[in-house]
Amino acid sequence: MTGSCEAHVSQGVDHVAAGLVACLPALNRYIKQSIDRQLPYPALPERQLTLLQYVAEHDGTTVHQAADALRMMPNNVSxxxxxxxxxxxxERHQDDTDKRVAHLCVTAKARQRIGEVENIAAVQLATALRTLTDGDRGALGSALGALEALTRHLRDHSA
Structure with missing residues (x-):
């Protein structure tokens, strides 16, 4: 009986994995398209926006720290x-003790743009969520903790 149960669990995991693989990129793409249409200036390429968001959350980070965290080559981050x-x-601020090291900080202009992007995405998602049933919204809300845990696991175990 154990083999049958393990096979059923594996099929369930495979089904969820396949569903996430199918849905998450499409969800991201639709949100990005909405952001791109609504911004009054050209949207930043994804890697630039990702770096800006990281630096905004980790003020004073270095190029090497950002590269490690974002799983990118330091020369690409540079x-x-x-x-x-x-x-x-x-902005780059030279380290007081090691002049070869620069600490990164986002500007006020960047903080404003990050906020605009996040606001557009939040409004777009909230609008779409309002079209769902209470049960579907509840299921998504209940899944947030699990999705955050899955994201942490992938971040911590990706090479």
């Missing part, structure tokens, strides 16, 4: 930092 600095969205 190139993104250069573009974002030129656009007035990031």
């Amino acid at each position: 190139a993104l930092v250069t573009r974002l600095t030129e656009a007035g969205l990031l």
